[in-house]
Amino acid sequence: MRSFPSSSGRHWDGSPVAVPMRRALRVNSGGSSRLMRCGQHSRCRECGNRIEWYHHSGPQMVRLHPRELPAARVPADCRWHVSSGIAHPAGDGSSWCRIPHALLCPAREAPAAAELEALRRALAVNTRRLIDAGTFLPPAARPEGAAAQQAVCRPARPVVQLLYVRYLAASPVEEIQCVALTRRRVRCTRPVLAPHTPPGTWTLMPATSATGQLALPADVMAVYNLGALSYAEQLRWRAQRCPPHAATPTAPDLTVPDWEPFDPLLHREHIHTRLPTHSRPGPSGRVRKAVRP
Template identity: 65%
Template sequence: MQISPHSASRLLRCGQRDRCRACGNRIEWYTRGTDPHQRSVRLHPGEVPAARVPAACRWHVSSGVAYPAGDGSRWCRLPHAAVCPARDADPACADLSGLRRALSVTTRRLIDAGAFTPTPAQDHSMPVGADARVCRPARPVVQLLYVRYLASRPVEEIRCVAQTRRRHRCTSALLTSAAAAGMWKLMPVTAASGQLALPADVMTVYDLSRLPYNEQLRWRAQRCPQHAATPAAADLAVTDWEPFDPLRHHEHIHPRLPVGARRPRPHGGMRQAARP
């Protein structure tokens, strides 16, 4: 098990509970034990009979770390994507149709109760309407402290990870009207400063480099302004930042600015920044 060294609660980085943004059902995040980059995998919270799960979808958890393939027992874990009702059914997982239907019923109940709003299944990088937020990348690349990270959700939806007094996760967003915002820019396609850029390629980056150092630390710790002023507050979730790699994350490279960005000047030069 890994422990967050900067958390007041010494938060264990294993089995972090969350909800799927597409269907609203509960999921658990685990670090992949075979991944040198320590990326996470979303697993269904419960175990299922291994005989009903295709070999390629079997996972097991040992010491708080998830490993692909089963551990030899009759039970295993499986990725949430295999049974997510918001995705197309996989023919290889036909034996899991009952679990998929149960999750679909839960999704419908959450929607009817107003507790969940599904994320539209569309390309957030292409303009499809007048709403400026529709053109925002679903997983934007954010630059802070001279490092580029891949966010797990749009900039406006990145939530604070601190624990409130009622022992719930804070619902405040990092991007507030009271704090300085970053700027959308077109930058060379690199993982971080100092690396060679891919030839003739540019990408959309939400740049926080111009913000004060303390503000960039707040974004890196994923805390709202209120909880940034109270460092003793415990963390209830692990930060969502994933180090950006242009080769592994090429599908998240967008060569155009979001809607509302400034266009090229008529007499040369491009204003490559736009406020959110």
């Protein structure tokens, strides 16, 4: 005896076949952001723990701890709540609240409240596990002496100028990664600086934020200038997308771009007064000729 699948939509005993309805997530074409609400998770660059990005009333996005905490354990001035995808710096009257990750980050020296010390220690233990497993590399301390001069040749966080605004990048120019979401539900691994696209130029400019702020006295800094590129290319860089995903506007973003508005007073340690080079000492100890990008 051979059984055949029923085409009537019912099982052999007459019970209906429940077929789950698949609904694809799509990005609103008229929306100001391609970031899906389910994809705003990321990891802290300082401790490696999971965080969530949310828009709020300020110009910058806020990083929140991914879990809710009992409001009784959190001081009143540290409580946040999320409503309709927007974070608000106050409690909503419920017994649960959210908290900024900066108050719990074990890599920061600012001590957390006594009620949050246990959670802060748990995050520190998780950071140590990530380091031991090799999945997270903490930011190295600033080198000294000859190593410091070698680091000047390749800034870890360069200042990039595009669309007449200066930003502080989170990684070297060659390592700025695309933020788009691939079909495999992971972040795109292609860099924004593609081989077949025109690159920017390193230029010495006055140490200003390019937004009307006065320059520091007798201070210049190395800036990766993208102002000579086309308007579309500068938009692609600001969106932090590789060329294939820039040509696919329906592809969502997995995380927010890593650009941080540059402030010469707050980001003083990231100001370099010489142009970066790729010179390296040769086998005989002599320094090879510098090649500027």
